[in-house]
Amino acid sequence: GAVVSQHPSWVICKSGTSVKIECRSLDFQATTMFWYRQFPKQSLMLMATSNEGSKATYEQGVEKDKFLINHASLTLSTLTVTSAHPEDSSFYICSARGGLAGGPTDTQYFGPGTRLTVL
């Protein structure tokens, strides 16, 4: 249980284009999903928290107009990197809050990640 998928697993795009990454909770409903980015040999950096049906909450220093997050349903959140630049190249990972609320498994379950390369 608590399986999270991401699509695509990797993407290469040209500078200036937009890229959409999907995050799905496959066997549970997730009212809250999180988006992270990870640079090589570094830990995960939280970008934003998204709650179904409401606007995402962005961490300090993350441009909300550049990284658009939509959490339209209880099983799907999307991250769109707009006007991508080479410095946006990174590993993007989503997670979904799963498990029985308040119980011993109430935590974040991670997707496999999406590697974005901007040329």
Added chain:
Amino acid sequence: QKEVEQDPGPLSVPEGAIVSLNCTYSNSAFQYFMWYRQYSRKGPELLMYTYSSGNKEDGRFTAQVDKSSKYISLFIRDSQPSDSATYLCAMSRAAGNKLTFGGGTRVLVKP
């Protein structure tokens, strides 16, 4: 100073040895403690989840939390080459809430 400190390693051990990992933290508000395993170019996988102080065992894995010392540990018994990965500690103030991660420890188990 980071909220959560974790030695980056690498930690190299022979197959069959016990792997000992730990994190220290500064915020006493953390109540939930997790260990994730991350293989290269993959998402983190939840290994252990502990609430407050105490020990928890699951197969070859044992997690310990000492809130008085703000110190958590993960032990892997009978280590295997397939345990070679980066191990991330994470903690939160409330269940399912925003996680604060350590920097990760890279572990190499040599056959």
